[in-house]
Amino acid sequence: MQCGRDAEDDRAVVDSETGTALGGLCHRCERETFGICLEEGVWETTERCLFCSETGPIALPAYKLEINLVDGQEGVEDGHALTDETPLLCTRHANDLFDLKLDAGDRRPRGSRRSRPPNV
Numbered sequence: 066m067q068c069g070r071d072a073e074d075d076r077a078v079v080d081s082e083t084g085t086a087l088g089g090l091c092h093r094c095e096r097e098t099f100g101i102c103l104e105e106g107v108w109e110t111t112e113r114c115l116f117c118s119e120t121g122p123i124a125l126p127a128y129k130l131e132i133n134l135v136d137g138q139e140g141v142e143d144g145h146a147l148t149d150e151t152p153l154l155c156t157r158h159a160n161d162l163f164d165l166k167l168d169a170g171d172r173r174p175r176g177s178r179r180s181r182p183p184n185v
């Protein structure tokens with residue numbers, strides 16, 4: 066999944082249930098895989114997979130660099146934060162797109178609430 070063209074990942078691929086980083090996508094790979102849809106933010110829901118109606122355990126948080134000024138001190142936070150806007154993929158589509166071998170079986174009862182780790 067790592068193409069090696071860019072040192073920095075533009076977007077991470079994260080298992081939102083375990084918080085495990087599965088890999089990353091640079092800007093070019095994101096384009097090749099998703100076209101402009103992620104940049105444009107035209108997905109319909111952030112509760113389900115981008116491509117089907119399965120719930121999406123795999124999150125694609127964009128890389129964010131935040132600079133906060135607190136008491137004149139510059140604090141820099143960076144990372145792949147999972148937010149309500151973060152696009153999701155189901156296990157099957159994540160496997161297809163990224164050539165992963167994730168267990169596509171139900172890992173939890175259907176309809177259960179998914180809890181997201183605050184940061185990855």
Ligand SMILES: [Zn+2]
Nearest residue numbers: 068070091094
């Ligand atoms: Zn790439």
Ligand SMILES: [Zn+2]
Nearest residue numbers: 114117155158
């Ligand atoms: Zn899907």
